[in-house]
Amino acid sequence: MNDKPVTLYRHMKDLPSTHLLGSGTAMCSGCGGLEALHEIYDIIGEKSLYVNAAGCMTLLSVYPFTPFRGSWLYTAMASAAAGAQGVRDALDILLEKKQMKADEDMQVVVLSGDGSAYGMGLSATSSAMERNLDFIYICYDNEGYGNTGQQYSGATPHAARTSTSKGSSGFRGFKKDLFSIWAAHKPTYVATVIGSEPVDLARKIEKAMQLKGPRLILALSPCPTGWDYDPQDSVEIGKLAVKTGIWPLKEYVDGKVRHTKLPKQRLSVDEYLKRQGRFNHLYQPDRNDKLINEIQIDVDDYWSEVVE
Amino acid sequence: MYRIRFHGRGGQGMKTASRILGTAFFLEGYEVQDAPRYGAERRGAPIFAYVRAAKQTIHERGVIQQPDLVIIADESLASVSSAGTLIGIDKHCVLLIVSNESPESWKHRLNLDCTVLTLAYEQLDIHQISYAGIVCTGAAARLTGIISNETLQRAIKQELAAFDESVVANNLHQALDAYKKMAEHEACVQKSQEISADNYQAPEWITLPFDDANISAPAIHASANSVQIKTGLWRSFRPVIDYQHCKHCWWICSTYCPDGAINVDDSGQPQIDYDHCKGCMVCVAQCPSHAISIIPEQQAEVAAPEVTAIPGDKR
Ligand SMILES: Cc1ncc(C[n+]2csc(CCOP(=O)(O)OP(=O)(O)O)c2C)c(N)n1
Ligand code: SF4
Ligand SMILES: [Mg+2]
Numbered sequence: 279m280n281d282k283p284v285t286l287y288r289h290m291k292d293l294p295s296t297h298l299l300g301s302g303t304a305m306c307s308g309c310g311g312l313e314a315l316h317e318i319y320d321i322i323g324e325k326s327l328y329v330n331a332a333g334c335m336t337l338l339s340v341y342p343f344t345p346f347r348g349s350w351l352y353t354a355m356a357s358a359a360a361g362a363q364g365v366r367d368a369l370d371i372l373l374e375k376k377q378m379k380a381d382e383d384m385q386v387v388v389l390s391g392d393g394s395a396y397g398m399g400l401s402a403t404s405s406a407m408e409r410n411l412d413f414i415y416i417c418y419d420n421e422g423y424g425n426t427g428q429q430y431s432g433a434t435p436h437a438a439r440t441s442t443s444k445g446s447s448g449f450r451g452f453k454k455d456l457f458s459i460w461a462a463h464k465p466t467y468v469a470t471v472i473g474s475e476p477v478d479l480a481r482k483i484e485k486a487m488q489l490k491g492p493r494l495i496l497a498l499s500p501c502p503t504g505w506d507y508d509p510q511d512s513v514e515i516g517k518l519a520v521k522t523g524i525w526p527l528k529e530y531v532d533g534k535v536r537h538t539k540l541p542k543q544r545l546s547v548d549e550y551l552k553r554q555g556r557f558n559h560l561y562q563p564d565r566n567d568k569l570i571n572e573i574q575i576d577v578d579d580y581w582s583e584v585v586e
Numbered sequence: 587m588y589r590i591r592f593h594g595r596g597g598q599g600m601k602t603a604s605r606i607l608g609t610a611f612f613l614e615g616y617e618v619q620d621a622p623r624y625g626a627e628r629r630g631a632p633i634f635a636y637v638r639a640a641k642q643t644i645h646e647r648g649v650i651q652q653p654d655l656v657i658i659a660d661e662s663l664a665s666v667s668s669a670g671t672l673i674g675i676d677k678h679c680v681l682l683i684v685s686n687e688s689p690e691s692w693k694h695r696l697n698l699d700c701t702v703l704t705l706a707y708e709q710l711d712i713h714q715i716s717y718a719g720i721v722c723t724g725a726a727a728r729l730t731g732i733i734s735n736e737t738l739q740r741a742i743k744q745e746l747a748a749f750d751e752s753v754v755a756n757n758l759h760q761a762l763d764a765y766k767k768m769a770e771h772e773a774c775v776q777k778s779q780e781i782s783a784d785n786y787q788a789p790e791w792i793t794l795p796f797d798d799a800n801i802s803a804p805a806i807h808a809s810a811n812s813v814q815i816k817t818g819l820w821r822s823f824r825p826v827i828d829y830q831h832c833k834h835c836w837w838i839c840s841t842y843c844p845d846g847a848i849n850v851d852d853s854g855q856p857q858i859d860y861d862h863c864k865g866c867m868v869c870v871a872q873c874p875s876h877a878i879s880i881i882p883e884q885q886a887e888v889a890a891p892e893v894t895a896i897p898g899d900k901r
Contacts (some may be wrong), residue, residue, distance in 0.1 A: 302815035306628035306629035324809075509629065510866060513871065
C-alpha cells in the first residue's frame with residue numbers, strides 16, 4: 279500500500295454536500311442499498327445511463343417519476359448485462375455517425391440486486407465480460423430476493439433466516455464469492471464497497487470511472503426489512519460487517535487483489551450477527567455455539583490467507 | 587359477511603394484524619379471506635390489509651370496497667388521500683382510529699355520519715411501532731362480538747409461533763388490553779350481505795386510441811422529478827436537529843442519510859428535508875454529538891411549521 283493513490287476523497291469532509299440522486303423514491307425507510315446508491319451516484323454523475331434488472335430498485339423509477347438525471351432502462355432479471363450491451367452499442371453507433379458529440383457520451387451502468395448478479399443474470403454478465411463490454415455493474419447485495427419478500431439467493435449467508443430458509447439452522451448453503459467469480463474473468467476492475475464506509479466507496483468509484491471495460495462494484499446493503507432490524511441501525515450494522523471481517527473491503531485491478539481496509543482488531547462475528555433478527559435463532563432459545571463457531575472460523579480462515 | 591379493512595404503515599405489523607384476525611375468525615368456525623396490499627412503496631409507506639369472514643362460501647374477491655369496519659392504526663394517514671382510508675365508508679360502517687382525540691372531533695373533521703370510535707394510546711414510542719397492528723387486532727376482535735378472549739389468544743399464539751416468548755407475550759398483552767378497552771362497544775359492527783354479481787357495476791373504461799411506440803411508451807423526459815413525491819408522509823416520528831449542539835459536521839448525516847434528505851445550507855448547517863425524510867433515524871444513530879432527537883410527528887405539527895426543502899443541487 280505504498281503507492282499513495284491520487285484521490286479527491288481523503289476524508290469524509292471531501293464528500294459531496296449536495297446529492298444528485300433525487301429523493302422521493304419508494305425504497306424502504308433506512309434502506310442500505312439506497313444509501314450506497316446515492317453515494318455512488320454522486321461520484322458517477324448525471325452523464326450516466328442505468329440498466330436496471332428487476333428487484334427493489336426497479337421501483338426507483340415508477341412512471342412518470344424518476345430520481346435519475348440521466349437515463350434509465352428496465353430489463354428482465356437475467357438480462358441487464360445484455361441490455362447494457364445494447365445501449366453501449368447504440369451510443370457507439372451514434373458517436374461514430376457523429377450524431378452525438380463525444381462529450382455527450384454516457385457511462386453505461388448496470389444496477390441489479392444480488393438475485394440477478396449472483397444468480398439469474400450471471401450468464402449474461404459472464405458473456406458481457408467475454409466481449410470486454412465497457413460498463414460498470416453495480417450490485418446492491420441485500421443477500422436475498424428482497425423485493426419479493428426475502429427468499430434466499432446465491433448471496434444469502436450461511437445460517438441466515440430467509441422466508442424460504444426457516445428453522446433452527448436457517449440457510450444451509452453458503453454465500454457465493456461473486457468477487458472471485460468476476461476476477462476469474464480478468465475484467466478491468468472489481469471492488470467491494472459498503473455505504474457505511476463512504477470514503478472507501480468514493481475512491482473506488484473514482485478509480486472505476488477512470489478505467490474502461492467491465493467493472494464491478496459490489497455493495498453489501500444492510501436491509502432492515504429483509505434482515506429484520508430497526509432501520510436506524512443500518513449504518514451501524516454496515517460498519518460491523520467490516521469490523522468483524524465478514525465484509526472485506528477490497529479491489530481487484532491489474533490482476534492483483536488488494537484489501538483497502540484491514541480491520542486491525544477484528545470483532546467477533548457475534549457483534550454483527552446478534553444485531554439482526556435473521557440470526558435470532560442462533561441466540562434464542564439457546565446460543566448455537568456450533569453454528570456461530572463455524573461462521574467465525576470461516577471468517578478467520580479468510581483473513582489468515584490475506585497477506586498485505 | 588364481515589368485511590374489515592386495516593390501514594397502517596409498512597413496519598407497523600398490519601399484515602400480521604389482519605392475518606391474526608382472520609385466524610381468530612377461522613377458529614370461531616368462519617370461512618375467511620385475508621390479504622395484505624402494498625403499493626410500490628415500502629416500510630413506512632401507507633399499506634392496508636383486509637379480512638372477509640362469513641359462515642358460508644365467500645365469493646367476493648379483491649380489495650374491500652364496502653367495509654363494515656375500518657381501523658386506522660396511524661392517525662396521520664386519515665389525511666393522506668393516497669392511503670385511501672375512507673374509501674367506501676357509509677353510515678353502516680364503523681371507523682376506529684387509534685388516536686387521543688375525541689370521536690366527535692374526527693367525525694367533524696372527516697365529515698362522516700357513521701359510528702366513529704377512538705382508541706387512546708399512552709405514549710408514542712418509536713420502538714413500539716411494530717405493535718400498532720396487534721392493538722388493532724385486539725380491538726377489532728371485540729368490536730365484531732364474535733371472537734372470544736380465548737380464541738384471540740389462540741390465534742396470536744398460532745400465528746406468532748416462530749417468535750420468541752417475550753415477543754408473543756408482548757403481543758398478547760397489547761391485544762388483550764385493546765380487547766378490554768373496546769368492551770363497551772362489543773358487537774357494534776354489523777355484518778352485511780354479500781354483494782351480488784347481478785348488481786355489479788362495471789367500471790367506466792376509457793378506450794385509448796392506439797399510438798405509435800414513441801408516444802405510447804412510458805418514457806420519462808424529466809430529470810430527478812421524483813422529488814415531487816413527498817415520502818415525508820411515510821413518517822410517524824421525525825428527527826429534529828438541535829442547532830445548539832450541532833457541530834456542523836454535515837458530511838456525516840448528509841452522507842449516511844439513505845434518501846439524500848439532509849442538505850447543507852450556505853452556512854454549512856445541515857437541514858433536514860421533511861418533505862422527503864422517511865424517518866429512518868440513521869442520522870440520530872450516527873450523529874457524534876447526539877444533536878438529533880426524535881419526536882412524534884403529531885407533536886411536531888403543532889410545534890413547528892414544515893421546513894421547506896432546499897431545492898436540488900447547486901453544482
Ligand atoms: C425471471 C424473473 N423471475 C422472477 C421475477 C420476480 N422478481 C422480481 S424482483 C425479484 C427479486 C430480485 O432479487 P434481487 O435481485 O436480489 O433484488 P432485490 O429485490 O433484493 O432488490 C423477483 C424474484 C422476475 N421479475 N423475473
Ligand atoms: S427490502 Fe431491503 S433492499 Fe429492498 S428497498 Fe427495502 S430495505 Fe432496501
Ligand atoms: Mg437482493
